[in-house]
Amino acid sequence: MKLTGAEIIVKALEAEGVDVVFGYPGGAVLPLYDKLYDSPIRHILVRHEQGAAHAADGYARATGKPGVCIATSGPGATNLVTGIANAYMDSIPIVALTGQVPLPAIGRDSFQEADITGITLPIVKHSYLVRDVRQLAATIHAAFHIATTGRPGPVLIDLPKDITIAQAEFEYPPQLSFRSYSSAREYSPTQIYQAAKAIGESRKPVLYVGGGVISSGAAGELREFVEKTQIPVTTTLLGKGAFPETHPLSLGMLGMHGTKYANYAISYSDLIIAAGARFDDRVTSRLDTFAPHAQVIHIDIDPAEIGKNVRVHYPLTGDIKQVLKDLIPRVEVPQIKEWLQQVEQWKADFPLSYTKEEGVLKPQDVVEQIWEITKGEAVITTEVGQNQMWAAQYYKAIHPRTFISSGGLGTMGFGLPAAIGAQVGRPDAVVFDIAGDGSVQMTSQELATAVQFQLPINIAILNNRYLGMVRQWQELFHGKRYSQTDLVETPDFVKLAEAYGAVGIRVTRDEEMRPALERAIASPKPVVIDFVVAREENVFPMVPPGEPITKMLGG
């Protein structure tokens, strides 16, 4: 039977197991939206396409399934760009469907025409412009395959309007043959043996764990590996939740705003076992002073990550879950009693800390309260800046896929739409967006989405009326010249929430914190809590730019 392109898209999405999409209609996607109208696929109508991309991203991170977003041609498509770049930098599987002007109109500067495959070229894992309706089903199937296999990432499909109207036979799944793409990676038994031997011989080993462990679904194997070897674990921002931070062998996060003990452990170690992490500059700071005594085992599915930033002595290119399964029975337990004592000493000597002051709300305290009241079982999203770093430092993630943050791109405005996506994917979870007053204003229109779809997300704004992280850098490195970081006028967030039909609560005193959080969690509506916090609180410890990670300010 012949179907129209729009019908093929909907059928293909259903066949791929998609039950929810995030999108915004428009002229070029009218035929598609007409078919979605009859489909069981749930459509979450965002208020700006950037919100659709971030929500799909948050959905993917919270559930492990690919997120799907839809936008119309031209401005609809360009509004997705930041969200696609965000997913690309953090290796998140999303499939973006964009409308396009009809094929004959392409290249004529038609109304709402934008070369979105061209624009997104450097920020997608792959992209397609569909030129033949007979290729449509295969293209969609390929897009989902590419987005979710190997190192995950965003795939964009540009859909000219006439393609969605034209007809073709529909068969699913179509035959796929990729001579040019294989997600299978290889490592040899010898490499496993050598890595296992190096671990057994090490005296000061550290596991350095990133988001790859979560996307590989390898948290269980990691736990087993650690239980056997007793090697301490530090995670990146994206690795939070891959290993419970409540575990005695957890060192929390490392890097620019990591714990001192994590940075010391890395810097004095003789063997770093990197798993699904990419030696990002926010982790290593100066590369020539990074972990000077350590050999490196690097486990990653992406061969291009091996040796990209640091020299790797034992590469293991493959799926982390499988690599760990192969390593666990072969690894010899290293003699590291003294090392663990040293690490414990650092933990005791240099704990994360902040000072409480009478009558002033401390942002760190807010994050700790959220952790305590949810027992660490919530799904956390963050914005970007100080709020994000305090969340990373003081919210001890326990499970994979419960700490969702824009790491690589550092996208302000990510947290609120990501919380929407996470709540859609995990309707029973308590979801908190730990936000700043600056970031949250970049996508605050999505409050309307949360209200319309009755998503009981909680937005905890750490409100200091500053662009806090930039202000902190200005304080420390630019002689306190606060150029354009004092927001002066921020909206009344309580009224803003109420204007959208959400609940707004303001908290100015310590004793109001718990009741406000309890009320928020109990509320079936979205809640905005405006925590009026100490204005000039800084995130410490901090590695100043260009310094080795052992040279930390404060804390």
Added chain:
Amino acid sequence: MRHVLAVLVENQPGVLTRVAGLFSRRGYNIESLAVGQTHEPSISRMTIVVDGDDRVIEQVVKQLDKLIDVIDVQDITDVEYVDRELILIKVNAKPSVRGEIMQIVDIFRARIVDIGQRTLIIECTGDEGKIRAIEKSLKPFGILELVRTGKIAMVRGPKYEEDQKEDAV
């Protein structure tokens, strides 16, 4: 150091853009790029000359390999290969110097492909050294226009990949 990469890609619209875009985005130095369809019409072959130290080249190869439309990447710098470039040179050639120019053309086994009233167009193929030499030889007459293809290269002996596979065992 300069490396020569032989890259097989899907013969599809946008592939060249993806490859060129990768080089500019990651800041790799591309010296020349030549591309054309192979005997298998669905596959194109690129010869890319790129400058960089071993670490950069390793990244270039790995990043290229990650592109979905790239089928195979070989760094053939250190194996025996044949390489050729094609150059067209339009040179000032008043009748009094034509004889001299024709001698140069003969020496390089090049060809004259067009004669104007005061100009000649010369076609020459060869490896980089030869191309550079003929250009230098013709320069004194006054070069009016010059166009070259960029290097194409092929490994000597049996098909390179098959050769590699045998070696790997």
